[in-house]
Structure formats: structure tokens, C-alpha cells
Amino acid sequence: MxxxxxxxxxxxxxxxxxxxxxxxxxxxxxxxxxxxxxxxxxxxxxxxxxxxxxxxxxxxxxxxxxxxxxxxxxxxxxxxxxxxxxxxxxxxxxxxxxxxxxxxxxxxxxxxxxxxxxxxxxxxxxxxxxxxxxxxxxxxxxxxxxxxxxxxxxxxxxxxxxxxxxxxxxxxxxxxxxxxxxxxxxxxxxxxxxxxxxxxxxxxxxxxxxxxxxxxxxxxxxxxxxxxxxxxxxxxxxxxxxFISRYDPGPLRVRIFCFSPESISILKAKANEECGPHNSISSFQALCAFMWQSITRARNLKPDDEVHCGIVINARAIFNPPFPPEYFRCFLTGTQSSSKVSDLINKGLGRSALLINQSIKSHDEKAYRGLIKIFEEHPMVVQAGPGTIYYRPNNIKIGGSSRFDMYGPEFGLGKAVAVLAGYASKEDGKVTANPGRQGGGSVDLEVCLKPETMNVLELDEEFMSFVSSI
The missing domain is CATH 3.30.559.10 (Chloramphenicol acetyltransferase-like domain)
Structure with missing residues (x-):
């Protein structure tokens, strides 16, 4: 950085x-x-x-x-x-x-x-x-x-x-x-x-x-x-x-890629068309699948390598009835999708989006309570980085939310011109979603990658064709 x-x-x-x-x-x-x-x-x-x-x-x-x-x-x-x-x-x-x-x-x-x-x-x-x-x-x-x-x-x-x-x-x-x-x-x-x-x-x-x-x-x-x-x-x-460790991810490049509502709509339509009429892929799921494919392609991995896409989600929403957004706590959970590189890249956006869609649907209140029960029986602290139980190589992790009202707070200074983050939670493959500064349903993705991977991603014509320049 x-x-x-x-x-x-x-x-x-x-x-x-x-x-x-x-x-x-x-x-x-x-x-x-x-x-x-x-x-x-x-x-x-x-x-x-x-x-x-x-x-x-x-x-x-x-x-x-x-x-x-x-x-x-x-x-x-x-x-x-x-x-x-x-x-x-x-x-x-x-x-x-x-x-x-x-x-x-x-x-x-x-x-x-x-x-x-x-x-x-x-x-x-x-x-x-x-x-x-x-x-x-x-x-x-x-x-x-x-x-x-x-x-x-x-x-x-x-x-x-x-x-x-x-x-x-x-x-x-x-x-x-x-x-x-x-x-x-x-x-x-x-x-x-x-x-x-x-x-x-x-x-x-x-x-x-x-x-x-x-x-x-x-x-x-x-x-x-x-x-x-x-x-x-x-x-x-x-x-x-x-139990406390301090993980240094090494040199990273961090860049914000902007996706217009039109680009996201194209990705959503493509994913749903490939999935067939019985599936409903959301705009965000299609965008996540596109990033999973693009970053994996830029990493130039072996066809049989296993790759993973983790998505952090708000656990308030999976309960019935949902917990109110005013509930002040750390209340997150996550889903994990996996695929072989060859299947992820060659079998279309729809298949990748469907994997993400199914993992999100399966992570309901019952699944969350089951996860909590496991930690009750085997308490531990989650660690970051290689050599830890939750580390997966060739992983991408998508967090944040384009639904947060990030451009609403003004403090008498007018509307902000950008939302930016500090050093925290930076690692290779981390993608953070923010509402786009363009507005209108656009999404800004902060992407953290090893320098050599980012260099390849920037030269990917298919990927960059969906990125807006502002």
C-alpha cells in the first residue's frame, strides 16, 4: 500500500x-x-x-x-x-x-x-x-x-x-x-x-x-x-x-474500481440468463461472481486448484423476524463458495453466481445457530493469515455493503466526494463494497491484491470493460 x-x-x-x-x-x-x-x-x-x-x-x-x-x-x-x-x-x-x-x-x-x-x-x-x-x-x-x-x-x-x-x-x-x-x-x-x-x-x-x-x-x-x-x-x-497474533499481509496494491448501474445490470442479466428461469441472481451476487472469476483469472492458477469466495453478511437479516438495524453489536456471519479454477473460469458467470446464491440461501438462522453451538463446544479465537485454521489459499473475501448510507453524513461540509478506508483488514483478495460516489445504484469496490496480481487484473480487457472511469 x-x-x-x-x-x-x-x-x-x-x-x-x-x-x-x-x-x-x-x-x-x-x-x-x-x-x-x-x-x-x-x-x-x-x-x-x-x-x-x-x-x-x-x-x-x-x-x-x-x-x-x-x-x-x-x-x-x-x-x-x-x-x-x-x-x-x-x-x-x-x-x-x-x-x-x-x-x-x-x-x-x-x-x-x-x-x-x-x-x-x-x-x-x-x-x-x-x-x-x-x-x-x-x-x-x-x-x-x-x-x-x-x-x-x-x-x-x-x-x-x-x-x-x-x-x-x-x-x-x-x-x-x-x-x-x-x-x-x-x-x-x-x-x-x-x-x-x-x-x-x-x-x-x-x-x-x-x-x-x-x-x-x-x-x-x-x-x-x-x-x-x-x-x-x-x-x-x-x-x-x-491467542493474539498480528498478521502482516506483505506488499499490497489497493485500488477502487467503480461499477455503474448499467454495467451491473448487464452482469445480472447475463448471470440469470445462464442460470435459467428458476433462479434469481441479485445484482450484488452477479458482481461478486464477476470479481471471483476476474481475480482468479489474474492469479494464473493451475486448472485443478481449489478456489474460494467468502462473503461477509449481516446476521441481523437472517433471523425471523430480523433483528433491527439499530441493534448495536458486531453481528456478522459469512458464507463460503468453492470451485476448481477450470470450472470457475470456463463454465460461465451464471454457474459462479449460482454457487454464491446457494451458499447465501443455505446460511439461514438454523445454520447460524449451529455454527454458534460449535464454538460454544469448542471455543477459540479466529486468527488471520497462513497457518491458521480459517486460512484458505487463493481465497477472495467480500465485505462491506453498497446499502450503507455513506454519503448521507455531511457535517456542514456538503456531500462527501469519496469514502475511503485505512490500513485495517487489508489482505490479498479482500474486496470491500461501498455505494458508488456516482450514485444511482453504482458500486465502488475497494480491491486489495498482491502487486503482480493487480497488474494483471488491470490488463484484463473483459474486466476493465465493466469498470467505469470517473
Missing amino acids: GNYREETRKLKVISECFVKPTVNLGNEASKTPIHMGIPDLFMLTMDTMQKGLLFDTKLQPNTLNKIEKSLYISLVHFYPLAGRLATQKFHDEHDCSFYVDCEAGTGATLVHASVDYTVSDILSSVDVHPIVESFFELGEKSVNHDGHTRPLLSVQVTELVDGVFIGFTMNHCIADGTSLWHFISTLSEIFFQINDKNEKDNALTLEAVQKISISKKPIIETLFPQKGNGPIFKLPYLEPEE
Whole structure:
């Protein structure tokens, strides 16, 4: 991804502070430990979430102060984000459990920085510009377990020569993409209710907080496997060294490919035509299948090699009835499709899309509960990288969502001109979907590949014929 350490040195830190509410809305749950369930524990050794918005408007004099106030009020509602992770050890059993201590720690971090780059410098870069990594927590790397000592939420406002970038880093053990964008949207919603006349007054009383309304309040309780604070799940470890690893994927190129609604419609029609009348392939499934084929072709693998396509999905939607999107938690699951290289490339888009379609359909509530039961009986922490139980060579993993309202939050700066991510969760074959900056149903895919693979993909005429140039 470029030399982020060199780029980070170009960043000037103007100020840094911690934001932690001193009031609450009478909710006693904000003082109660939140025990981490099995889906949360999956993420302990993984990277945090990092998403940010690039604006082509310069920071106004009162904007930073209003963001700080908005953050304060948001944390009254999203109170786990102001806390820290904590561990309870059971020495006799050689076990430990994890929870969020909502009252511990110094709160969320708010960083103000500047850099001598223009918006055009960022947008004109073929690959994601290496300076972008420093727009999140000043480029410092961490895994979710580090939430024992590091903030669970960090907001970094970086001034460019002619614009501003607002980067959000959120601990993935306590939230997922649905919850992240719920929080960002709420923060922006509160921002527009802050009174400019009192911009120098940093004190926020309970009465002032109560006057601020939010349209979608977070639901902060354990809904699965039972309501309330939830059971305590134990892991067979005592010390972090027994299960925490830090995976370095090596050199990668990261590029965003834009797909117009017209290109996606063509792929969808082609996939459904090849599948026959009894199957219904969605636009996203067709796009995923196209990426699976294209990346596999670029890797130049042997015909008999086994390749895999994993898709991360929102587990809220597979329950009947579905859990509400306001459910603030890390609630993800995943599907896995497999094929031989020769079959994947030679038997058409429809077959690849159908494999993905069937794997998604089969991963219902019953399958999810079965997976959780396996982890209850054999608890472990999911590791990343070669040599781990879940590592599959020649894999692509597709996450994110083009349905998130990423261009809605504006913070008085107008509509963002790009959504960009930091270093987190980058590995060979990782594809992240975002709504397209073109709008209208377009999709932007952030693709991470080894440099030699990306070089081949860019020369693939069939692949590039579906990519929009903007």
C-alpha cells in the first residue's frame, strides 16, 4: 500500500483530546458490564474498522468544536464506545472472559491534524493514496484486543489544503459496519442541532443533551442468544500471548474500481440468463461472481486448484423476524463458495453466481445457530493469515455493503466526494463494497491484491470493460 510510515511523518498533529460524557440519560445499563458473546469474540485478534469521508470543502472555524460536542452527545447514547475492553480471568480453569467496561478509560479520541495535500491529490491517485492510512489514528496499527488500553472509538479530522477528511476507527469486537454507519449518521444528525452561538461553551448539561433528538436510537443489549446482558462465554486462555497474533499481509496494491448501474445490470442479466428461469441472481451476487472469476483469472492458477469466495453478511437479516438495524453489536456471519479454477473460469458467470446464491440461501438462522453451538463446544479465537485454521489459499473475501448510507453524513461540509478506508483488514483478495460516489445504484469496490496480481487484473480487457472511469 505504499510507505505509510513515510507518509505519516508528513502529517502535523494540531490537537488531541479525549471525549467522555459526564452525564447519562438515567440508563443504569450504561454502568453495567457488557459481556462479549461468541460473534464478538471472533474479532479479538482482527483489525479494527476504519472508514472515512473526504470533503472538498475547507474546515469552517466552528466545525471542530461542533464535532466535539456532537461526539459527546452521541456517546451518551452509544455509551459502550466511551469505555474499554476488560478481561476476567479464571485461573483454576485456565479460562478468561471479556466484557466492555463502559465506565473505564478516558473515552473516545478526537484528533485534529493537517497535511499538505489537496483533494485532487487523493482522488487522482490510481491506487488508494498511501497518506490515507495516516488519516485514521495517525496511522498507528492495532487489533481489537488492544481496546483494553486504547480507545474503542477514534475520530480524526484532517485538514487538507482545500478540503477535509474525517476518519473513524471503531473496535470491531463491539460493532460491525451496520453499527458504525448508524453511529456516523447519528453524529452528523446531532451536529446540525448544535447551537453555533454557544460554540465556545464546552460544558454540556443533561438538560442540553436531552434537547437533542436522534431519529434512530441504538439498542444496546444482548439479543442473541438471549435478551439482557447475556451469558458469560469463556475462552481457554489466560494471557494474550496465547491467542493474539498480528498478521502482516506483505506488499499490497489497493485500488477502487467503480461499477455503474448499467454495467451491473448487464452482469445480472447475463448471470440469470445462464442460470435459467428458476433462479434469481441479485445484482450484488452477479458482481461478486464477476470479481471471483476476474481475480482468479489474474492469479494464473493451475486448472485443478481449489478456489474460494467468502462473503461477509449481516446476521441481523437472517433471523425471523430480523433483528433491527439499530441493534448495536458486531453481528456478522459469512458464507463460503468453492470451485476448481477450470470450472470457475470456463463454465460461465451464471454457474459462479449460482454457487454464491446457494451458499447465501443455505446460511439461514438454523445454520447460524449451529455454527454458534460449535464454538460454544469448542471455543477459540479466529486468527488471520497462513497457518491458521480459517486460512484458505487463493481465497477472495467480500465485505462491506453498497446499502450503507455513506454519503448521507455531511457535517456542514456538503456531500462527501469519496469514502475511503485505512490500513485495517487489508489482505490479498479482500474486496470491500461501498455505494458508488456516482450514485444511482453504482458500486465502488475497494480491491486489495498482491502487486503482480493487480497488474494483471488491470490488463484484463473483459474486466476493465465493466469498470467505469470517473
